[in-house]
Amino acid sequence: MSVGVLGAGAFGTALAISLARGGAETVLWARDADLVQTMAETRANPRLPGAPLPETLRVTADIRTATACDILLVVVPTQKVRDLAVQYRDMLDGKTLVACCKGIELTSHLGPVALLDSLLPHARTAILTGPSFAHDIAIGLPTALTLACADEVLGEALQTALTTPNLRLYRTTDTVGAELGGALKNVMAIAAGACMGAGLGDSARAALMTRGYAEMTRMAAALGAQPETLAGLSGFGDLVLTCTSEGSRNYRFGLSLGRGEDFDPSVTVEGAATARAALAWAQDHDIDMPITRAITALLDGELDVTEAVQALLSRPLRPEQED
Numbered sequence: 405m406s407v408g409v410l411g412a413g414a415f416g417t418a419l420a421i422s423l424a425r426g427g428a429e430t431v432l433w434a435r436d437a438d439l440v441q442t443m444a445e446t447r448a449n450p451r452l453p454g455a456p457l458p459e460t461l462r463v464t465a466d467i468r469t470a471t472a473c474d475i476l477l478v479v480v481p482t483q484k485v486r487d488l489a490v491q492y493r494d495m496l497d498g499k500t501l502v503a504c505c506k507g508i509e510l511t512s513h514l515g516p517v518a519l520l521d522s523l524l525p526h527a528r529t530a531i532l533t534g535p536s537f538a539h540d541i542a543i544g545l546p547t548a549l550t551l552a553c554a555d556e557v558l559g560e561a562l563q564t565a566l567t568t569p570n571l572r573l574y575r576t577t578d579t580v581g582a583e584l585g586g587a588l589k590n591v592m593a594i595a596a597g598a599c600m601g602a603g604l605g606d607s608a609r610a611a612l613m614t615r616g617y618a619e620m621t622r623m624a625a626a627l628g629a630q631p632e633t634l635a636g637l638s639g640f641g642d643l644v645l646t647c648t649s650e651g652s653r654n655y656r657f658g659l660s661l662g663r664g665e666d667f668d669p670s671v672t673v674e675g676a677a678t679a680r681a682a683l684a685w686a687q688d689h690d691i692d693m694p695i696t697r698a699i700t701a702l703l704d705g706e707l708d709v710t711e712a713v714q715a716l717l718s719r720p721l722r723p724e725q726e727d
Contacts, residue, residue: 408433414539415479416432433465440464471492485520497524498526508685532573534637534641550637552575553575576630581633584623585624589647598702600659613643661702
């Protein structure tokens with residue numbers, strides 16, 4: 405079964421490397437023809453240094469070559485999924501699409517699977533998410549992810565097709581829980597980074613992660629997700645990784661916020677858009693999201709880190725399971 409990877413950023417390239425190394429017929433697509441030429445000539449992607457491309461991995465700037473594959477991995481930022489789906493609708497509708505991005509679209513408040521379903525009603529969709537760094541996958545380090553697909557038969561087929569020697573996939577039918585776990589943990593990673601950047605310490609970060617997990621679970625439950633999904637790789641597992649490692653872009657962005665430093669604007673920080681989208685949805689549905697609200701205020705310059713922490717600490721006292 406052939407796999408087309410749509411998006412040659414670090415994560416898309418890492419997945420393509422792992423799949424090709426595992427024996428799958430794999431095509432990696434990028435819009436940037438110059439990048440494709442560089443990869444073809446050097447057998448490396450400058451966006452993922454230290455990870456050579458297998459000779460069996462094809463790289464292309466021709467979208468038709470990539471979309472001819474049996475399975476398509478959509479590895480573009482969540483805020484770019486709509487553009488990709490609309491521009492190439494004729495080639496994507498009716499295909500098997502696996503979203504490999506994390507976030508909530510600002511305009512629709514939809515996750516990647518729900519967004520693809522709304523734009524490409526004849527496509528068969530799933531999401532691949534969980535605790536993973538591109539470099540780890542690319543150099544063959546063991547990684548476990550959640551594959552969520554509402555169609556259980558399709559999910560089993562995808563699990564088999566996308567598993568590689570270093571990539572172990574666990575299956576669920578709860579796409580909503582998998583989407584939200586992957587999206588909301590980025591918000592909490594920004595918060596954890598801001599906490600550490602401001603010098604508040606590991607104890608404060610642990611408290612923030614714990615209350616952040618409760619907040620993630622509260623929103624997911626309101627949308628019909630299964631609690632056990634949030635307790636798995638796509639929720640708790642991803643939360644732990646991104647709140648504790650500078651390998652996470654969202655965490656690094658939070659560190660910059662906490663330190664009052666500028667952050668490279670060319671680096672995609674999905675958690676910033678997700679915080680705003682999640683807060684808007686939560687306010688419309690009367691769901692309390694205090695950490696998400698504090699991070700949004702921090703991003704918008706309405707609060708500084710000290711004020712955001714004070715806002716969280718001054719919340720009414722109550723039993724832990726009710727907060």
